Amino acid sequence: MQSKATTPEQYLSELPEDRKEAILKLRNAIKENLPQGFEEVISYGMLGYVVPHSIYPSGYHCDPKLPLPFINLASQKNFIALYHMGIYANKNLESWFVSEYPKHVKTKLDMGKSCIRFKKMDDIPFDFIGELIAKVSVEDWISNYEKAFKK
DSSP states (O other): OOOOOSSSSHHHHHSHHHHHHHHHHHHHHHHHOOOOOOOOETTTEEEEEEEEEOTTTTTTEEEEEEEEEEEEEOOOOEEEEEEEEEHHOOHHHHHHHHGGGTTTTSOOOOBBBSEEEEEEEGGGHHHHHHHHHTTOOOOHHHHHHHHHTTT
């Protein structure tokens, strides 16, 4: 479900009440732990955390006019989704996340290549997500991105 919002504040104001608290808590966990250099924007109709063109002028290889995406956060139809490109591009980070997740949540991990899905708002490990966010600096992300995606 892509929003037509043009600012993070507008995106948040449009959320259904049953999702707003969880999204706000996830946003806070991200913003409190996000390494310096990333910027919060609306990206693909979701909250996005990107490497701005001022740091990475090449932009995203799929569309160089866009800044380099790193994380997206969205309220989808049946779940909240956290899209973390670092997990997709870095197998060591993915292995760490998958092995540590059960120590923080009793429910089974519901994850795609870069998407972590939370169907129950009470099962979101906010502190653990903050720990994940803090693990990748802008420099690390650019390096992993170029190794994994740029030809």
